[in-house]
Amino acid sequence: MKISRLSEKVIFQKGSAHEDEYGNHVMGYDDYFSCSCTVSSQVGDEKEDAVTMDEEIISFTVRYSSETECISGKEYRIIFRGKYYNIVSVDYQGYRKKSIKFKCKHWSLEDSHAESSS
Known part of the structure; x- marks a missing residue:
């Protein structure tokens, strides 16, 4: 991967439960890691079965590191x-x-x- 292609910045956030001022558990996100990436986008392409015209699918390619190897779709955004x-x-x-x-x-x-309304 050429360094010159890593021209954009992204921030990975990890989801975690926090307590609000009343002691209730609420889901929130904290910054986990920031790095440079290459971005490629796709808007409503026929190749993707689940994509409609108003959905934006975007891919971020980052360098492999100990920070990025553990990132999953369940806990991170x-x-x-x-x-x-x-x-x-x-x-x-x-x-x-x-x-x-x-x-x-x-x-x-x-x-x-x-x-939430459906």
Whole structure:
């Protein structure tokens, strides 16, 4: 992987339970790791069965490291240019320990309200 292609910054956040001021457990996210990446995007392509025209699928390729090897889609999310992305899948690029590709879906507050009302 050429360094010149790692031209964008991403922040990985890890989900964790916190207590609010009333002692209730609430889910939140804390910054875990920040690094440079290569970005490739796909909007509503026919190749993806589950993708509709209004969904944004984006892939972030980062260098392999001890920090990135443990990242999964269950506990982590990515912040890129102020937008939040849920990790859909993780591709270890043939387990060569050079790079990892995170396929992500854009997440917004409107998405979470639509899911909770259905």
